Amino acid sequence: MRPHQKIAVIAGDGIGQEVVPAALRVLDHLEAKHGMGIEREVFDLGAERYLRDGTTMPAELMDRFRDEFGAIFLGALGDPRVKSNVHAKDILLGSRFQLDLFINLRPIKLLDPRYCPLKDKGPDDIDIMVFRENTEGLYTGVGGQFKRDTPDEVAIEAEINTRKGVERIIRAAFEYADARGKKSVCMSDKSNAMRHGHDLWQRTFKEVAAEYPHIEPFHLYVDVLAMELVRCPERFEVIVTNNLFGDIITDLGAQIQGGIGLAASGNIHPGQVSLFEPVHGSAPDIAGQGIANPLAAVLSLGMLLEHLGYPEHHESLKDAVAHCLEHQHVTRELGGELGTDAVIDAVIAFLG
Numbered sequence: 502m503r504p505h506q507k508i509a510v511i512a513g514d515g516i517g518q519e520v521v522p523a524a525l526r527v528l529d530h531l532e533a534k535h536g537m538g539i540e541r542e543v544f545d546l547g548a549e550r551y552l553r554d555g556t557t558m559p560a561e562l563m564d565r566f567r568d569e570f571g572a573i574f575l576g577a578l579g580d581p582r583v584k585s586n587v588h589a590k591d592i593l594l595g596s597r598f599q600l601d602l603f604i605n606l607r608p609i610k611l612l613d614p615r616y617c618p619l620k621d622k623g624p625d626d627i628d629i630m631v632f633r634e635n636t637e638g639l640y641t642g643v644g645g646q647f648k649r650d651t652p653d654e655v656a657i658e659a660e661i662n663t664r665k666g667v668e669r670i671i672r673a674a675f676e677y678a679d680a681r682g683k684k685s686v687c688m689s690d691k692s693n694a695m696r697h698g699h700d701l702w703q704r705t706f707k708e709v710a711a712e713y714p715h716i717e718p719f720h721l722y723v724d725v726l727a728m729e730l731v732r733c734p735e736r737f738e739v740i741v742t743n744n745l746f747g748d749i750i751t752d753l754g755a756q757i758q759g760g761i762g763l764a765a766s767g768n769i770h771p772g773q774v775s776l777f778e779p780v781h782g783s784a785p786d787i788a789g790q791g792i793a794n795p796l797a798a799v800l801s802l803g804m805l806l807e808h809l810g811y812p813e814h815h816e817s818l819k820d821a822v823a824h825c826l827e828h829q830h831v832t833r834e835l836g837g838e839l840g841t842d843a844v845i846d847a848v849i850a851f852l853g
């Protein structure tokens with residue numbers, strides 16, 4: 502059964518206010534052409550709202566997202582006027598935890614070799630799907646401070662690894678590899694130094710891998726993974742790792758695929774409402790100038806459409822982005838001359 506055919510739109514802060522409306526023009530175009538009938542509801546959430554009335558994320562909204570929506574499309578959150586970043590934590594981390602979006606799915610796909618900082622690498626060499634665990638690890642806020650602001654201060658940040666959490670993200674990676682005909686899954690941890698939690702990853706990985714004998718499981722410590730992604734990215738098809746390591750490794754991945762303006766992501770619970778967002782932040786340094794690259798938002802929209810049951814539209818959006826890159830219909834940070842809207846015009850022209 503398809504998820505609800507309704508999208509919650511949160512443009513958020515900074516360039517989120519530019520790239521989300523831009524990407525939605527592409528959705529308008531697809532709707533006019535294919536008539537999917539996807540409804541939208543726009544939510545006024547972000548720094549402006551927080552500064553106006555103190556609202557970050559109304560509790561009842563999570564229930565509505567769960568019950569009425571198939572997906573959430575988020576721009577970016579972060580504003581220099583909100584030093585605590587409390588609104589971003591409540592909206593983004595709140596959604597991840599409360600909606601149990603346990604898969605942070607980040608494709609690392611080079612679409613055009615000219616945008617790759619690595620020597621002699623082409624699109625066939627860099628085509629990786631990263632499964633980052635999204636609800637546990639070091640990002641749960643478990644821990645505390647003792648004797649704060651004294652010379653004896655102690656600060657503890659606890660890493661949470663549950664059997665259920667580790668197993669379901671590893672299984673999701675194998676299921677993906679199985680469904681797409683991928684030959685290998687790499688699990689990355691630091692079990693040589695983190696002997697308790699990452700031993701759980703080791704054991705679980707071996708057990709789940711045994712259920713998929715046609716897929717080669719291999720393991721790399723995360724420091725080695727960082728080196729190998731630069732030296733030999735073609736080794737990797739599917740990577741599964743924890744929350745912190747996935748966060749870092751996928752930013753490395755964003756650069757080798759052509760930069761932060763091209764990196765898309767999904768925060769997913771299969772079959773339930775899930776959240777899709779470009780990897781980049783609100784980029785206050787360029788906000789309001791009409792020069793933000795909207796292609797990461799377009800690719801994130803593609804992932805959202807796949808989640809709603811339209812993989813063919815995801816494919817056509819990837820083709821459209823590849824076309825823009827090939828013909829230099831790109832923004833300044835990629836060496837082009839176009840503004841945000843002109844790039845979207847090029848995407849729409851390609852879609853026909």
Ligand SMILES: NC(=O)c1ccc[n+]([C@@H]2O[C@H](COP(=O)([O-])OP(=O)(O)OC[C@H]3O[C@@H](n4cnc5c(N)ncnc54)[C@H](O)[C@@H]3O)[C@@H](O)[C@H]2O)c1
Pocket residue numbers: 516520576577578579580581586593761762778779780781782783784785786787792793794795797832834
């Ligand atoms: N998921 C999110 O919402 C998210 C992610 C990262 C950072 N943030 C927040 O965003 C704010 C700014 O953070 P930052 O500067 O570290 O990261 P950032 O991604 O916003 O910007 C980093 C650099 O990349 C450039 N850049 C980013 N996206 C671009 C695009 N689409 N087109 C062209 N250039 C682009 C920016 O101009 C900047 O120079 C902070 O408040 C941070 O907390 C939010």
